[in-house]
Amino acid sequence: NRLRGLPPGPTPWPFIGNTFQVPEDRIDLVINEFKKKYGGIFTLWLPFPTVVICDYDMLKRNIVKNGEAFSGRPDTFIMDMLVQGNYGLFFMENNWWKAQRRFTTHIFRSLGVGQAGTQDTIASLASGLVEKIDEEKGDSIELRPLLVHVVGNVIHKHIFGFTREWDETEIHDFHVAINDVLEHFTSPKTQLLDAWPWLAYLDKPLALGIPRTTRANDAIIQNLEQALAKHKSGINYDEEPSSYMDGFLKEMKIRAAENALEDGFTEKQLIVAIYDLYSAGMETIIIVLRFAFLYLVNHPETQKKIHEELDRHRVVMDDQKHLPYTCAFLQEVYRLGYVLPVNFLRCTLSDVEDCEGYRLNAGTRVIAQFQSVHVDKKHFADPEHFNPDRFLNSKGEYVRDDRISPFSMGKRSCLGENLARMEVFLYFCTLLQNFEWHTDGPRAPPIDVITSSLRAPKRFTVRATRR
């Protein structure tokens, strides 16, 4: 590191670097340990030198203030294996990504994301969810499969323009396939393949799970290709787009007429972008909601306060200011229930002359590890303790805290933040307004997590009785 002018870090092994010092199932915790030893910026070799930034002020100074320089994504073996190139919204590191990101944000807005349109869709799905939970009559329930249906349907509606019924299996099948693909997506072991692609032949001893990943990936692509073919046959280009797919196909047509295809408006890009939106926009929200209920039943006193607020006010996004405790509760869930154990890789797009005293060449891999800030004693007293009160001021008002950034920061921060916040808020509040939530058994389920590419609560069940 010293020779290369990089921040210090644990000594790497030849060929494999620090890969086996950062086990996938505790990568966030190990990064926090390294932070204690090396400070808010250090280098891990995974197996390429990767600069980890995990201090709040350092993240602000670099990832936000120098956002353009830190907005690249490296080419990875896994993306090549899955989609044969640099497509989609996550990993595209060429001059398309800005145009594609802008287009997606624009079409989402025109479809009502962050506004009444999406709020109505969620409200209607939420009332279906309430009916489903009613049918259980206070018996033990696992929320996850129910949430797959309602959360999956929101993204489905925005992409395809319609929702699926409870007895249709498409969304669940998609969810299973995506989770298979995501299983080892960001694992340091998988990153070894970026340097040594032949390691793919050692799939079994290294437990890389490549056959399962490719099987699920092929099924997803095939499904999306079929959906696209069907959609194309029924589209009316003269109407306002009612879905992402419509909007994209229309844009393709306009650009073809103008001979302006350089921003990547191709069918291949459409398929991979949809794939990304589904992968990013489903399990993440489900996990946050599951964390919310897990903390709720572990802290019954919080439920009383939330009920009191919800009894007095309507559950609409604009009324959040009247629900300070509920907002504080959810912010505390976002703090401790962060979904990505390690943030997605970025890389510098240009030379960075001064990154906390170090010079980073263009193309240096970077991890913006905002999760470390969430549990940093310097910022939060007793950080492991769940305590929504930390976000209420002396007047009992909710204080939004920038140090909680579950959607990351800078130019490649989450594109679906508005949609995600809306879903989490509306589903959570609707379920709280209608039911009282209890532990399933004498004791609350422990707050245990399973960590792979995503970090989620272990399976747990609860009971709900009508209020």
Ligand code: HEM
């Ligand atoms: C609670 C739910 C969610 C969480 C916690 C979450 C979190 C994140 C994080 C941490 C990143 C990485 C940013 C970085 O590289 O620094 C990200 C990127 C992204 N997210 Fe989300 N996300 C959520 C929901 C969604 C939804 C609903 C969508 C879309 C429908 C979405 C679409 C994306 C996309 C496309 C990117 C890549 C952006 C880019 O590379 O330019 N996410 N998200």
